[in-house]
Amino acid sequence: MVRDARKMTRAAKPDESPAKPSRPEQQRFPPMISQSNELPLEAPLLLQLHDLMVKARCLEERLIAMYKSGHGYFWIGGPGEEAFNVALGLLIKKGQGPAFDYLHFHYRQSATLLAMGEDPMGAIRQMKNVAADPYSGGRNFAGHFAKKEWNLVPVSSPIEVQYAMAPGTALVQKRHGGDGITIVTGGDAGTAEGDFATCLTWSSRPGQELPVLIIVTNNRWGISTPAGQVQAVEKVSDRGVAFGIKSKTIDGNDPIGAWLELKEAFEYVRTERKPYLVEANVSRLFGHSSASGANYVTNEADCITRFEERLEQHGVLTRAQANALREKYATEFADLARIAKEEAFPDGQTIWDHVFHGEPGRDPFPR
Amino acid sequence: MANIAQAVRLALHYAEEHLGVTDIFGEDVGPPLGGVFTCTQGLKTTWNSPLDERGIIGMAMGIAMAGGRPVAEIQFCDYVYNTIDLLKLAGNTYWSSNGQWNLPMVVMTPVGSGIRGSIYHSHSFDATATHIPGWKIVMPSTPLDTYGLLLAACRETNPVMFLIPKALMRVKGDELIPGEPVEDKALSKLIDAPLGDRSKWVPQWPTLDEVIIPIGKAKTVRTGSQVTVVSYGRTLPMCAKAAEALAAEGVDAEVIDLRSLWPYDWDALKASIEKTGRVVFVNEDTEVTNFGEHLMRRTTDELFYKLLAPPKLVAGKFVPGIGLADPLEAASVPQQHDIEAAIRSTAAMAP
Numbered sequence: 001m002v003r004d005a006r007k008m009t010r011a012a013k014p015d016e017s018p019a020k021p022s023r024p025e026q027q028r029f030p031p032m033i034s035q036s037n038e039l040p041l042e043a044p045l046l047l048q049l050h051d052l053m054v055k056a057r058c059l060e061e062r063l064i065a066m067y068k069s070g071h072g073y074f075w076i077g078g079p080g081e082e083a084f085n086v087a088l089g090l091l092i093k094k095g096q097g098p099a100f101d102y103l104h105f106h107y108r109q110s111a112t113l114l115a116m117g118e119d120p121m122g123a124i125r126q127m128k129n130v131a132a133d134p135y136s137g138g139r140n141f142a143g144h145f146a147k148k149e150w151n152l153v154p155v156s157s158p159i160e161v162q163y164a165m166a167p168g169t170a171l172v173q174k175r176h177g178g179d180g181i182t183i184v185t186g187g188d189a190g191t192a193e194g195d196f197a198t199c200l201t202w203s204s205r206p207g208q209e210l211p212v213l214i215i216v217t218n219n220r221w222g223i224s225t226p227a228g229q230v231q232a233v234e235k236v237s238d239r240g241v242a243f244g245i246k247s248k249t250i251d252g253n254d255p256i257g258a259w260l261e262l263k264e265a266f267e268y269v270r271t272e273r274k275p276y277l278v279e280a281n282v283s284r285l286f287g288h289s290s291a292s293g294a295n296y297v298t299n300e301a302d303c304i305t306r307f308e309e310r311l312e313q314h315g316v317l318t319r320a321q322a323n324a325l326r327e328k329y330a331t332e333f334a335d336l337a338r339i340a341k342e343e344a345f346p347d348g349q350t351i352w353d354h355v356f357h358g359e360p361g362r363d364p365f366p367r
Numbered sequence: 368m369a370n371i372a373q374a375v376r377l378a379l380h381y382a383e384e385h386l387g388v389t390d391i392f393g394e395d396v397g398p399p400l401g402g403v404f405t406c407t408q409g410l411k412t413t414w415n416s417p418l419d420e421r422g423i424i425g426m427a428m429g430i431a432m433a434g435g436r437p438v439a440e441i442q443f444c445d446y447v448y449n450t451i452d453l454l455k456l457a458g459n460t461y462w463s464s465n466g467q468w469n470l471p472m473v474v475m476t477p478v479g480s481g482i483r484g485s486i487y488h489s490h491s492f493d494a495t496a497t498h499i500p501g502w503k504i505v506m507p508s509t510p511l512d513t514y515g516l517l518l519a520a521c522r523e524t525n526p527v528m529f530l531i532p533k534a535l536m537r538v539k540g541d542e543l544i545p546g547e548p549v550e551d552k553a554l555s556k557l558i559d560a561p562l563g564d565r566s567k568w569v570p571q572w573p574t575l576d577e578v579i580i581p582i583g584k585a586k587t588v589r590t591g592s593q594v595t596v597v598s599y600g601r602t603l604p605m606c607a608k609a610a611e612a613l614a615a616e617g618v619d620a621e622v623i624d625l626r627s628l629w630p631y632d633w634d635a636l637k638a639s640i641e642k643t644g645r646v647v648f649v650n651e652d653t654e655v656t657n658f659g660e661h662l663m664r665r666t667t668d669e670l671f672y673k674l675l676a677p678p679k680l681v682a683g684k685f686v687p688g689i690g691l692a693d694p695l696e697a698a699s700v701p702q703q704h705d706i707e708a709a710i711r712s713t714a715a716m717a718p
Contacts (some may be wrong), residue, residue: 146465146467165426168430168437171430172435202417205417358469
């Protein structure tokens with residue numbers, strides 16, 4: 001079925017995130033989509049950004065469909081953040097070891113992985129928690145990626161712990177030399193955790209600054225709690241300023257702006273070997289997770305819809321092409337899901353595997 | 368003869384020279400202090416961290432992820448509690464990534480009572496640490512064991528929690544660390560930082576030999592036939608003394624220093640308990656969901672019909688803290704007479 005992004009305006013179910021309160025947040029943030037008349041990037045890159053954004057959206061929609069049809073216990077992901085996350089993925093120096101970028105991600109990063117060239121089958125297998133799940137072998141939730149050959153450390157459910165670990169990989173990279181950096185991502189709600197302050201403190205020690213690109217995707221929600229209820233900071237990026245960290249708030253719903261801003265941030269961290277804080281204002285289009293229904297919301301900007309409008313206006317993309325792209329990915333991922341549904345779950349006895357490195361898995365007790 | 372603080376230092380010196388340790392860090396770990404217990408004076412890879420225990424554990428995890436070999440210190444185990452979820456994460460990273468990301472990292476922290484440390488410098492951590500799968504957990508009671516276990520920890524490819532009984536920190540051993548000078552006090556002149564200005568001080572490290580005490584191996588410190596006493600850390604020498612004292616009464620106790628809490632040497636415990644038919648487990652952590660309770664469970668599960676007496680646990684009282692005043696501390700954690708009484712009564716039991 002052709003999925004027209006402009007028609008994706010299904011009404012949120014009553015159990016979806018509550019309507020935004022009439023607080024001043026709508027005024028506090030800049031417009032969510034930049035509407036410049038210029039398209040400062042070349043057409044091939046624009047089309048690559050668009051392709052990957054659609055691909056990521058279709059993947060998340062497939063994961064949600066799997067959850068809703070009983071082929072997974074829980075869904076969490078990043079629909080709404082594709083513009084920013086695709087740009088991020090295209091700028092990452094992919095590889096293993098300190099010469100390459102270390103990635104401390106949270107659970108909304110599927111678009112980044114796809115932009116890095118990841119096989120979408122992995123996310124589908126993790127959703128289905130089959131043994132062939134390449135990230136956790138059926139042990140962890142959807143979106144909890146781990147891939148050592150790309151320096152992608154295991155995504156975990158505790159909010160913000162990744163910010164405490166990021167300075168460690170960055171320290172090794174600074175000593176190693178080269179231009180490999182550490183990238184850490186998380187949400188705005190989690191910045192209330194002390195680990196965010198840990199990251200700011202440890203990355204900015206005087207004379208020992210670390211090459212960390214500190215990213216906060218600000219969707220203005222913490223599950224059901226609006227940011228304005230619980231945090232007084234005007235901009236999360238203001239917190240970096242207090243630590244002498246170069247900091248910026250950007251429109252994360254605009255892939256062109258995100259690309260340009262991230263490119264500048266990457267270059268700074270790679271060459272200066274110092275931290276940089278990027279706060280990207282983004283949308284949360286399917287709620288926090290399956291726990292809140294995972295239904296499309298109509299009151300937040302959709303970065304794909306807006307991007308397609310711009311591309312159409314500038315003659316870079318036609319509606320028919322956009323529709324065909326959605327059709328292609330929707331079909332592809334439906335086919336992959338059908339394969340995953342037939343795959344085996346991990347054997348129960350594998351719980352003893354990988355408790356300790358270098359040792360065979362075994363039950364230490366007689367039963 | 369080295370004490371435990373010096374043994375830690377010697378081991379870390381050996382480890383940064385020969386075992387690839389890249390970072391020894393924590394609060395006040397680097398110069399000029401070299402650790403509040405002097406355990407890290409004069410080492411070349413030490414540095415002072417911000418006062419942030421979660422940052423310390425997170426940093427160690429990150430260093431390990433990127434190929435470094437960190438030894439992180441939490442100044443007192445009482446302050447490790449706000450890092451529990453990071454410890455859990457370090458313990459499950461290899462497992463949750465289905466065998467991709469192992470973390471070769473050591474966290475060392477002084478534990479237990481004995482220095483009149485009141486509520487936040489006296490607690491134990493072995494009961495909590497042994498609730499966190501994915502970690503190896505050791506706790507020496509002699510300088511040589513400290514040296515050998517710390518070298519083993521620094522060679523590990525998994526997270527190791529190295530618990531140091533602070534009450535024994537200044538107690539000298541009766542076994543030489545291979546390479547340390549025989550002459551008493553000579554070691555101190557070589558490796559102890561002077562008081563006052565240390566900016567120009569350079570330690571004179573003796574040439575040390577490698578001693579690896581395998582993690583998971585207990586040590587029988589006294590053989591006996593009537594009752595097995597299993598302990599570790601501060602209470603271990605008390606158990607040995609108690610056994611010696613009780614020998615005059617005709618009680619023949621076997622004393623085992625567990626040394627490693629996970630994995631632990633069940634073969635050694637089992638063989639001893641099968642021989643004596645009686646066992647007393649002694650440690651000073653609080654007695655509810657205490658590690659000794661696990662050992663009692665396993666003893667009854669597997670050795671019930673070999674027992675001549677109920678297994679006994681001597682542990683810290685289940686109270687919220689260890690009070691500063693002498694009588695409060697003495698009433699809170701096992702003392703010599705408590706251990707003697709438990710061994711005596713258990714040894715006297717018969718079906």
